[in-house]
Amino acid sequence: MNLQSITIIFLAILIGIAYLLRVRSYDMYEKEPFFKLLLVMATGGIIAIITSTVFYSFTPVKYNFLDAIIKVGIIEELSKFIALLIVYSFIKKDFNEIVDGLIYITAISLGFAVIENIFYAFSYENHYLILFQRSISAVIGHISFSGYMGIAFYIHKRIRKNYSGILISILIAAIAHGFYDGVLFHKELNFLFIFIFILLIILQFRVLKAALGFSEFREKIVAGLFTETGETHVQYCASCHKDFKNKTLKFHRIETSVCSECGEYAFNEKNVKHLFAYSRPILRIKSFIRRLRKKDIIVYMDDKKTIAYDTRKKILSSDIDSLGEWLEQTNTTDRENLLNKPVIGLILKSIGLRATELKPDTTFKPTIT
Ligand SMILES: [Zn+2]
Structure with a gap:
């Protein structure tokens, strides 16, 4: 391996870590251990890449809107979810508030995006330019698709059985991912990219804020x-x-x-x-x-x-x-109001969030792994 290859790999990882630190800063009530997040980013990313490569080997993808959703979207988001199921064994102890679901799946998405970026950077002539471009578009994109699955998974593991919420969250992530890629696959739809990109980021931020609003680690101001x-x-x-x-x-x-x-x-x-x-x-x-x-x-x-x-x-x-x-009191009202909003409220409710839920149910024993 030459010096340039090492530089590309090093840069891609460094960019991933910078995003990881940024994402961690939003986890304000009870921060997840940094090295655990790094471990999840590395192992989760590798697992998700391998899983999606296996899926892709069975089904060739055409560069059109339909395949963007039902193939690229489902394959890559399902792979991230499978990675979360696997890494869960070593984050179990730290998995104790709703936002953790979002933080850990984001770490997996980052790992996935970093590995993907390295491949893309190697396969294009202008390595650094493609790395730089993807570090903005694809990395943020990957983060914005998958948070729903993390929340649904948290509810399933810590609050109550949530199979339908998990299924819907994978579909939402796949559709988000599919729209992102779909408008890129069709030249005549390229102009829509920036709108889709911003919309997905806004939605993900709303999901993040919702998750924070449900945290039980927020201290009452005294x-x-x-x-x-x-x-x-x-x-x-x-x-x-x-x-x-x-x-x-x-x-x-x-x-x-x-x-x-x-x-x-x-x-x-x-x-x-x-x-x-x-x-x-x-x-x-x-x-x-x-x-x-x-x-x-x-x-x-x-x-x-x-x-x-x-x-x-x-x-x-x-x-x-x-x-x-x-x-x-008003934070509780905020939670109810949010869940009654037409778009974001519907999304949050369909992935399993209910306004009254806050504390993990200690008597609830999760059944699937
Ligand atoms: Zn005064």
Whole structure:
């Protein structure tokens, strides 16, 4: 093997790892061990590539829309699912929240895409260009097809039997994959590619946020979570309508400080976003704030009027316990609302997600492997 071949392989793997780190950063409540994800990416990717190669050897593919769905889509997505079934034996212990299903199948997809990229880079004249192009299109594509299967599989393994959910999730993944390849196979449909690509990414992000909204590792916001950073800062209080200076407190990415006048916790614009991203991951915070701004200068988010939001200064001030309570309750409402949405709600329900489900059922014993 010459130096160029080694460079191509090394680069392809490095790109895969960069994506893996990015994906892991979304797993915010209970991060999966990095080396386990790396192991799943490597072994899962190899298993999925071998499985799909075997399937392909039985059925030649024509480059048309129908084959893109019923052959490429089903073969490659089913292969990833089979890889997940196999790697499950060594991730069992860590497989403990819905988002884990999505994270691990994504690691498998990344492994699959990395190996595929190496083959493509070798078989084209301009190795690096094709590697670079596929690192954007095909790698993100592969990630965006398969998350549904991971969620359905988690439900089956940890919550209740979900054979129909698994079957539907494989079909959804195959159709997503088939549309992606289908519009590339037909020159006259190429212009649709970018729309399909973006739509699949948006859908996958909604699925990710949904999975986070169902996590049982999200902490309820209480005073005890926050620790002092050792710094102080000046902050406006939306309840007292004036500035105060106090110690900076931090939890995860959320920074806040306690108003020296009224004792409420005040969050600035950036940290309102971090707070909601943590506690209400399903909510689309930008449009939520935009709707508030249409109302008044000071808006109360809750019925008890304890959570004040200053729409001009973009500051939220609240008694911390009321805020924590409200965030918990509204996250539950967010889950119900999401499942009632026409497209994404239908997808999530059909792969087995129900609004009331949160905790794994410890008495449930999974039956298939
Ligand atoms: Zn105050």
